[in-house]
Amino acid sequence: MISLHGAYDNENFGDELLVGIQAKWVQELDLKVGLPFASQVYRDQISSSEAVGEECLNKSEKLIYTGGGYFGEPNHKKYKWGINFFRKKHHVPGKNFKKNNKKYMIAGVGAGPVSNILTRTSIVNICNSAEKVLVRDEASFEYLKKYGVKNMEMKITGDVVLSLSEEDIPRKSIKEASNIIAKDKAKYFLGIHIGVAPGDSFYKDNIENVMKSILKVLENADIKPVLIADKRNSLPQEKAIDEMRKRLKEEPLIYRHENMWDTCAFLSQLDGVITTKLHVGITSFALGTKTFGIAAHQKTKRFYEQINKEKNFYELSQINEDISTSIREFIQEEYWDKDTLEVKQELKRKALENKQEVISFLNGN
CATH class of the missing domain: 3.40.50.2000 (Glycogen Phosphorylase B;)
Structure with a gap:
């Protein structure tokens, strides 16, 4: 079983879709999906194990932090966001896998800025213990580097949703x-x-x-x-x-x-x-x-x-x-000019790099 973690404690279209797309990638390899801390609306839409919480993590061979902006704070209510990072258990899957010497990766996240020092430290620790860190844009890459992420396997891909057709x-x-x-x-x-x-x-x-x-x-x-x-x-x-x-x-x-x-x-x-x-x-x-x-x-x-x-x-x-x-x-x-279509195609290619990296990770490469 492969656990997927995301910003999935509330009922929001974008977060559902990010987990849903990556769940499909896992299931295409005939692997079972676990959603350790997901709300029921995710389970209703994504075929997954009945195991939840730490039980789900303990039964999983590998873990993927799915795409989303949960490594970066909003424009206001920043203190509340920093506290909610822990309330929403974003730190728990990585901590569990590190303790049990199991591998995990981060695929397509957006990161930064993060003003709360405790939250920032937790994000850096999650990233530095991951096998791979894939971020969806250059700003995310620069924020994580600035905050102290040393992971040599960090690279810029694209937002997972841009892979859609x-x-x-x-x-x-x-x-x-x-x-x-x-x-x-x-x-x-x-x-x-x-x-x-x-x-x-x-x-x-x-x-x-x-x-x-x-x-x-x-x-x-x-x-x-x-x-x-x-x-x-x-x-x-x-x-x-x-x-x-x-x-x-x-x-x-x-x-x-x-x-x-x-x-x-x-x-x-x-x-x-x-x-x-x-x-x-x-x-x-x-x-x-x-x-x-x-x-x-x-x-x-x-x-x-x-x-x-x-x-x-x-x-x-x-x-x-x-x-x-x-x-x-x-x-x-005329929105869809030649340049826009070329940009769209390139962003799709970069988004699909997430899929290639996920498959490689799950196949043990």
Whole structure:
């Protein structure tokens, strides 16, 4: 059995998908997957051992820290994040495997910054005891080096989700998504995904500017608004959906995430997506949907720099005025030019290096 660890204590699309993709890689080798500390929604979507916690780790031959940004703190509430790193047991799998002299690797994580010294020390120790450390971008590599990671097997690959293509998604999910959206060539289907509640104490005015800007673009354009929640039972996202719905002139489509493959399929059918979350943007890009980023987390900017689409990106905390012109230009632009397609292909190649390294590790090479 191979244990997979990730940011899987809550019900969030991107984290589910990162574990789900790497679980498929393991299962393709006819190996059983263990999810030691995963919540039930992961077990419902990923075939895995019934063993949990330390029992799962003890029964596993090897361990993979899967992709995700859980080695880096958000823009605010940094102290709470540092404490939660331990509450979410991110340190436990590596510690268990080191104690039992068993091998583990890290595949496709994002890292840094980390201001909490205890958390930083734990991350460095996890990385230095791993067989391989694969990070998804150059900034992550530089942060880990700066913090003291000496692992000679550390290298830059890519975000695991960038390995996706439509062929990876069940045909049933694609068919259901196309039936929901029922594309009309006269309409531009625009996904609108706001992961922060209107009136949020930290982003209050910024979120209002975002919503006003989107509503302004929708006023005089043949665009079908599609409101998205990528996390189950998320009060902030439901508040954002309710507020946008009240202020829209036409009834929007509303999509709430339940299954990671269904959500991938849904995003692939849209013409464009405006999102505050990293992996809604990455998944959309990987599957051929234009993406406009409004970041509530500092890790997000790295992706838009990687794809050379900084003009389609804003830090949420810096949106102090109308951005409708930028959104309108995003909708109208020839997004998939030659350079973007080449970047997309190269990022997919680097993302698939994670798979090659995982297979090599599991085969004992």
